[in-house]
Amino acid sequence: LVGGGALLLAVSLVWHSHAAGEAFLRLTEGWSGRLAVLLLCLTLVPNAAVWAAAYALGPGFVLGAGHVVAPTASAPAPLLPPFPLLAAVPDAGPGTPLHWAAGAVPLLAGAVVGWFTARAATAGEPKERGAGPAAGVWSWRRTAAAAVVAAVLCAVLVALLAAFAGGPLGSAALARFGPVWWQAGGATLAWTGVVAVPVAVAARAWRGRSAAAREEVVEASGAEEAADGGGRRPRWVRVPVPSVGRWWRRGATKDAEAGAGAGAGVDGDVDAVPFGLYDGDGGGAYDLLPADGPGQSSPRGGE
Structure with missing residues (x-):
């Protein structure tokens, strides 16, 4: 005013x-x-x-x-x-x-x-x-x-x-x-x-x-x-990935198991994946991958 x-x-x-x-x-x-x-x-x-x-x-x-x-x-x-x-x-x-x-x-x-x-x-x-x-x-x-x-x-x-x-x-x-x-x-x-x-x-x-x-x-x-994007988001989970630094240990374990199997009369499968390759021991590397897509689902690695 x-x-x-x-x-x-x-x-x-x-x-x-x-x-x-x-x-x-x-x-x-x-x-x-x-x-x-x-x-x-x-x-x-x-x-x-x-x-x-x-x-x-x-x-x-x-x-x-x-x-x-x-x-x-x-x-x-x-x-x-x-x-x-x-x-x-x-x-x-x-x-x-x-x-x-x-x-x-x-x-x-x-x-x-x-x-x-x-x-x-x-x-x-x-x-x-x-x-x-x-x-x-x-x-x-x-x-x-x-x-x-x-x-x-x-x-x-x-x-x-x-x-x-x-x-x-x-x-x-x-x-x-x-x-x-x-x-x-x-x-x-x-x-x-x-x-x-x-x-x-x-x-x-x-x-x-x-x-x-x-x-x-x-x-x-x-x-x-x-309503549009309620079920379309992919879920992300941790999938174990083999570590490069552990192959030499896995190779030695495989040779030892093959020799033990031959001595016992059991044939070893040389193409089998060594046990523990996808376990969480030893600080192996992990990656993030989508567990399922827009209309499908994929099983977890190692299961």
């Missing part, structure tokens, strides 16, 4: 750039004095932004006792000192549609408050494990209550800023200068509450529906993947 007031102040200064330049040159003639005035203007820009925000809210601000400047009507004090920031004050007279357009600032501020409230309402984690993101969405009553709380906080903050940005500059006519804090706070509460609550509820419903739709799409895609 204050940022919108700063933008409104900048637009008004550009619109009244000629009057602001004349006021700047009339205050002093030396460069040192002009530099001091420029620094003073820069220091008072935050105060002027709060004044512009109060103007956009509707109550406006007071330039002297009994002289209110608002979008509906402007009546600044006739004897104001020449100051560049005061050149942005609208001319005396009733408000025009151009002045009424300043009401877009609180409207936009209320919409922003409602949008961020809806984001907070749909960003929570689900309480139950395994539940989708739509399970963590606030109810519309909780969302509306959060928007009201946000509006109250904004109103309190604007009221404090208005109290610090205004005050008396003297006596008599200058006893009242700047926005009235309770008027600025009340207008902020009204504008923000009226706009933020419906925006928050509507945005919460839209974002919650989008989260539910994304959840359904993810579940459908997961089901399709499970």
